Amino acid sequence: MLVYEQNALSEEIENLVKKYGNDRPALLEILQDIQRKHKYISDFAQQEVARLMNIHPVEVNSVISFYSFLHSHPQGRNIVRLCRTIMCEHAGKEKVEQAIERELGISFGQTTKDNRITLEYTNCLGMCDMGPAMIVNDRVYTHLDPERAVNILNEIK
Amino acid sequence: MELVIEEKIKRTGPVIFSEYQAGEGIRKALSINRQDVLFELKASGLKGRGGAGFPTATKWMLSAAAVADKKFIVCNADEGEPGTFKDRVLLLEYPKLIFDGMVVGGYTIGAKTGIVYLRGEYEFMLEHLESCLEKMRNENLLGKNILGKEGFDFDIKIRFGSGAYVCGEETALIESLEGHRGEPRNRPPYPVNTGYLGYPTVVNNVETLAAIPHIITKGGEWFKQHGTDKSTGSKLFSVSGDCEKPGVYELPWGTKISELLELVGAANTKAVQVGGASGICLPQSQFDRVLAYEDAATGGSIMIFNEKRSMLKVLKNFMEFFVEESCGQCTPCRVGNIKLLEGVERIEKGNYTFAYINTLKELGKTMQVASKCGLGQSSPNSFISILENFKEEIFHTNGNGGYDGKAK
Ligand SMILES: Cc1cc2nc3c(=O)[nH]c(=O)nc-3n(C[C@H](O)[C@H](O)[C@H](O)COP(=O)(O)O)c2cc1C
């Protein structure tokens, strides 16, 4: 990471600590904000959070590793999460999954070469009456079919 | 947002979906004393809608009685049980019920802060919920000296989960709120005494809280007219799967499964999974059972499978879910779920003996008693009930089952 990028990130984290406070309950909120913006929480960011909150970096890392929506490795600019729980499976998730993989040329668990999209599976999204369902960043899409899913993904930058 | 628009249908129902004016419940509660609120709640017989069914009045009384400088009310909106989405509907369409219920709770137990723990998947609701809270602040339904009641200050904030099913378990949820890994704690102590930051904390499901304003305005006796003796009131059922009209239904407790199937237009139903992946799977012969705490209990998830579905595949999907969502803290659950999944995979391949299957069922029973939290205690339910209730299909007709330990 370049020095000026590091400085910017440090400043950003300092602001988050100002906003949420530096006591322990703020940790998850701070990590969630970093995740939202950068799509992952880098080693450097983890160290900065630890330093500013006065906890060990290992603690920060262990919290990140627990939650499936927090990442410690770089992800694409957009994270797509397709529900693989039973109701979506019965509603036709597999066809949607295949269409997406074919269109993007990657499998679930991978990121496109241009870094545009990371594909992930997730468990029940609470949209079981409208499956198959997926989340793109924080937007939920329901009643997917292969064509619609591909169109949605093609539209995101 | 497409989802919000899609859900703008007028709903009706006996309790939760009955008429209610925003703020009514708060007004009523503030006009009577705390004891009377607890009395009404006790008279209603309301039990927790999050799955465990603990009497709400008892929970509130315990934390009201606790002496502490701070107390908290937490709304459990982590809704992660497969097949459950009724809290989504409440959050999108009836936030006034949930928030009013929290304010009444704050008044009753003496809390100044309410926290909604919203699953990360529902982040799209944030703006909508925040604007409802802002409106309440403007109307003095939140904030200082609420509705002129000297000394009653209460506000609500929203916190997010980050994609962990186990955080719906109340002690894991508290760990998560405190900024830790969402690993369940040993109980006791219970959150009503030692909860968020060590302070007395009431954790209630979204739907439990949504029932409160109705109970306060219309009375515990009115609430009790619905449902059965042991399961009072109504329940929201999240119905999905093979039927014409999936969605959220408000029905009185005591409704028969067969009645529900007819209502939602389910045909050729082979199996109904009651209570989500951690619930039980019932065959046709048990469709006359009733939905109630005393019979087929459920937090509201009803998943319907027709004749075309493979029950072994259903079971495999559930076991994959648990292997992934186990927090890994205790051995029966961490290792047990992997063993059960392996068992399903071996059945799939026809590579098993009945002695082995029986050992797995025994393992499941051990998990039910030896696991630290409800996840490991209930994850064997589907394994045991599906293998029991659908053994014909799974072990004989599936084309890959074995006879007497030999693969066909
Ligand atoms: C693994 C697991 C997940 C749970 N998930 C939820 C949930 O998403 N929502 C909920 O209200 N309760 C959930 N519960 C139950 C809570 O621990 C707790 O009993 C409930 O929030 C209490 O509220 P109630 O009395 O109003 O039902 C879960 C329990 C377990 C063991």
Ligand code: SF4
């Ligand atoms: S039962 Fe499972 S989820 Fe619960 S504490 Fe043990 S390992 Fe964690």
Ligand code: FES
């Ligand atoms: S099963 Fe996919 S949203 Fe519930």
